Amino acid sequence: xxxxxxxEWIEYAKNYIxxxxxxxxxxxxxxxxxxxxxENVPPNDETINLYIELKNGKLNDLQVSIGEISDGKEAVFVxxxxxxxxxxxxxxxxGTAMALLKNRLKLKGSRMEILKIIKPIDGLIxxxxxxxxxxxx
Amino acid sequence: MKTTKVLTFKKKVLENVIDIAEKxxxxxMCRIDFLGTxxxxxxxxxxxxxxxxxxRMELVKHLKDGRIKxxxxxxxxxxxxxxxxxxxxxxxxxxxxxxxxxxxxxxxxVNCLDKSxxxxxxxxxxxxxxxxxxxxxxxxxxxxxxxxxxxxxIPIDAELNFYIVLPENTEQVSKIIKFANKNNLPFLPxxxxxxxxxxxxxxLSKAINLDHGIIIDLIRLKKLEIHPENSSAVVGAGxxxxxxxxxxxxxxxxxxxxxxxxxxxxxxxxxxIITTWGNKYGCFADNFIDLEIVDxxxxxxxxxxxxxxxxxxxxxxxxxxxxxPSYIITKATAKLFPxxxxxxxxxxxxxxxxxxxxxxxxxxxRGIGLSVAVLSYKYLAEFICPTRKIANDFEDIxxxxxxxxxxxxxxxxxxxxxxxxxxAEYTIDQPFMKTLILGSPKLASLKDSEFMKIxxxxxxxxxxxxxxxxxxxxxxxxxxxxxxxxxxxDKDLQDFFKKIYSxxxxxxxxxxxxxxxxxxxxxxxxxxxxxGGAVWASDKKHILKWVDMFADVGNKYKLxxxxxxxxxxxxxxxxxxxxxxFYDHNNPDIANKISTTLLETTEKSLVLGQIFTLIxxxxxxxxxxxxxxxPLPKALSKEEQIMFRDxxxxxxxxxxxx
Numbered sequence: 001x002x003x004x005x006x007x008e009w010i011e012y013a014k015n016y017i018x019x020x021x022x023x024x025x026x027x028x029x030x031x032x033x034x035x036x037x038x039e040n041v042p043p044n045d046e047t048i049n050l051y052i053e054l055k056n057g058k059l060n061d062l063q064v065s066i067g068e069i070s071d072g073k074e075a076v077f078v079x080x081x082x083x084x085x086x087x088x089x090x091x092x093x094x095g096t097a098m099a100l101l102k103n104r105l106k107l108k109g110s111r112m113e114i115l116k117i118i119k120p121i122d123g124l125i126x127x128x129x130x131x132x133x134x135x136x137x
Numbered sequence: 138m139k140t141t142k143v144l145t146f147k148k149k150v151l152e153n154v155i156d157i158a159e160k161x162x163x164x165x166m167c168r169i170d171f172l173g174t175x176x177x178x179x180x181x182x183x184x185x186x187x188x189x190x191x192x193r194m195e196l197v198k199h200l201k202d203g204r205i206k207x208x209x210x211x212x213x214x215x216x217x218x219x220x221x222x223x224x225x226x227x228x229x230x231x232x233x234x235x236x237x238x239x240x241x242x243x244x245x246x247v248n249c250l251d252k253s254x255x256x257x258x259x260x261x262x263x264x265x266x267x268x269x270x271x272x273x274x275x276x277x278x279x280x281x282x283x284x285x286x287x288x289x290x291i292p293i294d295a296e297l298n299f300y301i302v303l304p305e306n307t308e309q310v311s312k313i314i315k316f317a318n319k320n321n322l323p324f325l326p327x328x329x330x331x332x333x334x335x336x337x338x339x340x341l342s343k344a345i346n347l348d349h350g351i352i353i354d355l356i357r358l359k360k361l362e363i364h365p366e367n368s369s370a371v372v373g374a375g376x377x378x379x380x381x382x383x384x385x386x387x388x389x390x391x392x393x394x395x396x397x398x399x400x401x402x403x404x405x406x407x408x409x410i411i412t413t414w415g416n417k418y419g420c421f422a423d424n425f426i427d428l429e430i431v432d433x434x435x436x437x438x439x440x441x442x443x444x445x446x447x448x449x450x451x452x453x454x455x456x457x458x459x460x461x462p463s464y465i466i467t468k469a470t471a472k473l474f475p476x477x478x479x480x481x482x483x484x485x486x487x488x489x490x491x492x493x494x495x496x497x498x499x500x501x502x503r504g505i506g507l508s509v510a511v512l513s514y515k516y517l518a519e520f521i522c523p524t525r526k527i528a529n530d531f532e533d534i535x536x537x538x539x540x541x542x543x544x545x546x547x548x549x550x551x552x553x554x555x556x557x558x559x560x561a562e563y564t565i566d567q568p569f570m571k572t573l574i575l576g577s578p579k580l581a582s583l584k585d586s587e588f589m590k591i592x593x594x595x596x597x598x599x600x601x602x603x604x605x606x607x608x609x610x611x612x613x614x615x616x617x618x619x620x621x622x623x624x625x626x627d628k629d630l631q632d633f634f635k636k637i638y639s640x641x642x643x644x645x646x647x648x649x650x651x652x653x654x655x656x657x658x659x660x661x662x663x664x665x666x667x668x669g670g671a672v673w674a675s676d677k678k679h680i681l682k683w684v685d686m687f688a689d690v691g692n693k694y695k696l697x698x699x700x701x702x703x704x705x706x707x708x709x710x711x712x713x714x715x716x717x718x719f720y721d722h723n724n725p726d727i728a729n730k731i732s733t734t735l736l737e738t739t740e741k742s743l744v745l746g747q748i749f750t751l752i753x754x755x756x757x758x759x760x761x762x763x764x765x766x767x768p769l770p771k772a773l774s775k776e777e778q779i780m781f782r783d784x785x786x787x788x789x790x791x792x793x794x795x
Contacts, residue, residue, distance in 0.1 A: 040321055084321025097787035098344065101460040103433060104323060112456040116780050118787045 023057030192285030328403030340732035409758025482646035501705025515699035563604035576615025746772025
């Protein structure tokens, strides 16, 4: 069982994205970075940061860190939301665009720019979904 | 053998009333006292939707389908109804339905149930936590109560994994949101629920509704204070447009409000209260002086707070779509306006839209009239006719015999009335409108009559009816009286409706415009979807092209459709247009067509450009119109059109392309 945001999950996610996603075809050669700030993570109500960086459609970096940080100075997009929302997304119950437009995720960065790359982002989420089969309760 | 008989009987009890239940559309009119009957005692006492007529109709559907199993709460819900008949009177005025039969069937059904058939609902930590905030009585996880919210905040096919909570004040709303966040549960406020019910049968269902989590029903936030000294009102989130208007009118003041059953605060949040009074009273943030809000973190704020980020501004590009409110408005300080003694209604009939539009734009620019709009024959018929059948025949007569396709509908003082009358060759005044309202059954019966054939052969049937020699005969022939009107209702309700139609306000066009009880008839036993939006008033060709586009798409999918209204705003600088499609909400094939129509007309509107579509309008009502509408977005480029489709796919998954 691979638990969302665990050390093992990071490795699985990196490998899966690098192996399965075609930088040009699936990821449209995008260069961007996204910092997901995940709040209210059980059991201790922690905040965990997930940083993903893509260069020309290829995964360049994927990191997880604990605790509040100043709103991701270096990320192009900072997306804040609670653990339940991220869980719903990874379980396929909620789309990323839907979560953004329903205010379940708060975006810092251009709404227009993130919607332009929503297709590759959906592909990325789909990959993370494939390697995640356990969540905190 | 006995068991089989009981089972068959139970099933039959619900089957007998399912036709009524399925026709319910959650118009919400059973939750306001618009006929002076008083309110449903059960709903008033318990609050939860299941205790109101509309909620009972919804849960009967799901009991009959076997989607929900009885719980002990069902006994309480069934027995709380004393069969007083208020709901039949209210619902019959709007929809011609008899919800009391549903309540009665529910009682019978409960009486047949054996104790062993009731499921128990265990408490969990979430419900315990919510009850600590609002009290034992006002939070529930009972599926029987949850089911009553299906179609008006819960999607039709959702699992019933919800909690319903009825806070009493803003502090409780704040605590609920903090509790929801801590427990990783999504939440959504519910007020009148009409906008949610309109979205539910369509592709917007999952986008607008809540798929699981906490439903915050705001009905108990009932604060309402009128301050005549500064022409304002303090309005809690549980107050409907009708309740606010009624209170304001006692002081000869008027609020700019949406349909009677809509909650005032929720309407600010959803669409910014777009009404035919908007050219004079304003729209978006013009409507209020102050708001008390609770944000998504549960923090209570006021617009008058000095240190909050500018609440009035918003990005107005097409990507700025919101599918839920960015915060909950718990209290608004609303602007009120004077009611004048010499207010009158004057309507100008037209056989074509171009001429009607010319007049309404002129009135808008000159600031003439308090309420100004072009209405189509469809609105006129739906609003004033007491039944669907009469409305259909009335429409036919307007369209095909009288050539009355549009009216410019003006509420104004006597000076402005003179101006309108000078601009028009002939008009319909208040007394004639009273005749049309009370005489609508008789008029509808003249369909295919010799009189109508002769009229339609006139060179100008409108002139012949409204200004020519036929006017007197026509008025007399309609036999317009409360007594005649009452005859269209069920026998046992005729005395009641005779009294209702004898009340002056029921035929007073100014009152009807202010209190807006008639638009609910657009949802009688059917659903309506009204896309549209805002466009500059300066380019008439562009406006007409936009309206034609809605009509073309309606024809393409063989839908029942018509222009709703066109109203000027901001001293006639822009107009708001609503174009309506009508359909059977229980027919998934037609609902799918409506979904495609909605998406297609939105994309086509964006490609036309210089248009602010309904989808962009949603949840922008708290901002200043100057930020929302200036400038209007340019036409989508090819690249942006591809992106628009990508976003739709991301949001909706697979859908039928056009």
